[in-house]
Amino acid sequence: MIDKKQIIQAFEYRHACKIFDVNKKISEEDINFILQTARLSPSSFGFEPWHFLVVQSPELRSKLKESAWGATAKLDTASHFVIGLTMKAPLMKYNSSYIHDFMLNKQQLPENVVEQKGKMYEAFQKSDFDLLDDRKLFDWAAKQCYIALGNMMTSAAMIGIDSCPIEGFNQEISNKILKEDLGIDTRLYGISYMVAFGYRVNEPRPKTRRPINEIITYK
Ligand SMILES: Cc1cc2nc3c(=O)[nH]c(=O)nc-3n(C[C@H](O)[C@H](O)[C@H](O)COP(=O)(O)O)c2cc1C
Structure with a gap:
């Protein structure tokens, strides 16, 4: 410590x-x-x-x-x-290939988890944090x-x-x-x-x- x-x-x-x-x-x-x-x-x-x-x-x-x-x-x-x-x-939006590739290859998540996490991220951007605007x-x-x-x-x-x-x-x-x-x-x-x-x-x-x-x- x-x-x-x-x-x-x-x-x-x-x-x-x-x-x-x-x-x-x-x-x-x-x-x-x-x-x-x-x-x-x-x-x-x-x-x-x-x-x-x-x-x-x-x-x-x-x-x-x-x-x-x-x-x-x-x-x-x-x-x-x-x-x-x-x-x-173009990189950060929920449906970008960067995000998909990142979950799969950098975070090494299995396909089904990628799908679940991707859906959560989509909901987070669309409703939780209202981020579907480039500046936001x-x-x-x-x-x-x-x-x-x-x-x-x-x-x-x-x-x-x-x-x-x-x-x-x-x-x-x-x-x-x-x-x-x-x-x-x-x-x-x-x-x-x-x-x-x-x-x-x-x-x-x-x-x-x-x-x-x-x-x-x-x-
Ligand atoms: C996001 C951010 C931007 C800042 N921009 C500048 C800057 O452009 N030029 C500068 O001299 N100080 C800048 N500062 C320094 C702050 O004025 C300084 O952190 C604050 O007055 C507190 O003083 P201290 O960091 O010496 O404790 C910035 C600080 C932050 C956190």
């Missing part, structure tokens, strides 16, 4: 790092560890509606600055810069991708690596760059967030959070 105090210390240590030390690079072992925690993240129905694009090319990072106003200093200084991609309707479906899938984001940032903090989650970008322009410069099929994937990793230059201001009794209610 891991010491609770050390875990809370990691949560205290994590902050939205604004500028990173350009002279310090994250080792391959450590970045792989962080990405592995994204891979092991849970997702609704277990469908893993994500892909992580690690952008290391200075030219591509510079291009991203045209749309990512919240990431300028991070694109210049982060050791590793990740774009969190989320699957769109994308936003629902993006929620799964944010779980991976949280896990990456926490696991990074646990090994002394800083991060910054980024939503400070124009979706339309960023998705255009995604298609034209990063070669991603934007009919299938969209950007949900960006996240920078590296090592801090400055100490953050003390953390502010509402007290626990304001945010928790037991009934």
Whole structure:
């Protein structure tokens, strides 16, 4: 078991790092560890509606600055810069071949279970969560991708690596760059967030959070 105090210390240590030390690079072992925690993240129905694009090319990072106003200093200084991609309707809709193939070959479910689970997923999209609209479906899938984001940032903090989650970008322009410069099929994937990793230059201001009794209610 891991010491609770050390875990809370990691949560205290994590902050939205604004500028990173350009002279310090994250080792391959450590970045792989962080990405592995994204891979092991849970997702609704277990469908893993994500892909992580690690952008290391200075030219591509510079291009991203045209749309990512919240990431300028991070694109210049982060050791590793990740774009969190989320699957769109052609992959995520209940009747897509991705979903069928995923249940069969990735989750290795028997045919009859694939059929049952497929029906549940269809009902979930049609009535439980009312997801039969491309934007709703994308936003629902993006929620799964944010779980991976949280896990990456926490696991990074646990090994002394800083991060910054980024939503400070124009979706339309960023998705255009995604298609034209990063070669991603934007009919299938969209950007949900960006996240920078590296090592801090400055100490953050003390953390502010509402007290626990304001945010928790037991009934
Ligand atoms: C989804 C998300 C998007 C964010 N976008 C940005 C951003 O574009 N640029 C930035 O500097 N910080 C961004 N932040 C950082 C928040 O401002 C920060 O997490 C919050 O103020 C709490 O501070 P702390 O993370 O240092 O504890 C984002 C945080 C989250 C969770």
